[in-house]
Amino acid sequence: xxxxxxxxxxxxxxxxxxxxxxxxxxxxxxxxxxxxxxxxxxxxxxxxxxxxxxxxxxxxxxxxxxxxxxxxxxxxxxxxxxxxxxxxxxxxxxxxxxxxxxxxxxxxxxxxxxxxxxxxxxxxxxxxxxxxxxx
Numbered sequence: 001x002x003x004x005x006x007x008x009x010x011x012x013x014x015x016x017x018x019x020x021x022x023x024x025x026x027x028x029x030x031x032x033x034x035x036x037x038x039x040x041x042x043x044x045x046x047x048x049x050x051x052x053x054x055x056x057x058x059x060x061x062x063x064x065x066x067x068x069x070x071x072x073x074x075x076x077x078x079x080x081x082x083x084x085x086x087x088x089x090x091x092x093x094x095x096x097x098x099x100x101x102x103x104x105x106x107x108x109x110x111x112x113x114x115x116x117x118x119x120x121x122x123x124x125x126x127x128x129x130x131x132x133x134x135x
Contacts, residue, residue: 027088027091027092027095029095029096029099030073030091030092030095032095033069033073033095033096033098033099033102034070036099036102036103036106037066037102039102040062040066040102040105040106040109041059041062041063043106043110043113044059044062044105045059046109046113047109047112047113050112050113050114051112069098072094073091073094073095073098076094077091100128101128104128107121107125108125
């Protein structure tokens with residue numbers, strides 16, 4: 001009889017190892033990005049509950065986008081190290097940019113939950129959204 005927990009642990013360990021190799025190890029900025037991605041997914045789920053609009057398709061598409069971002073950062077790292085002979089600075093920059101996007105989404109989710117945001121935070125989000133639209 002096969003134990004499911006062993007299979008799950010093996011799968012998680014394998015995926016973690018591959019992602020870690022692709023991005024040159026879990027540096028601080030990348031680790032922060034992964035944490036923000038989890039928070040964004042959780043707060044998005046909370047919004048779905050709050051608005052009585054839970055949709056597994058929306059959640060799945062959100063996860064697919066986050067997996068794509070991780071793969072993109074992995075590709076940036078591989079190109080940076082193999083082609084540009086860099087040391088991960090570009091990868092950290094890309095990860096940092098995605099951290100800002102995730103933070104913006106988390107704060108927007110808070111607004112959808114009826115959490116009042118300080119005006120300074122609203123101003124920062126507006127600036128970040130404008131920069132995002134310019135790119």
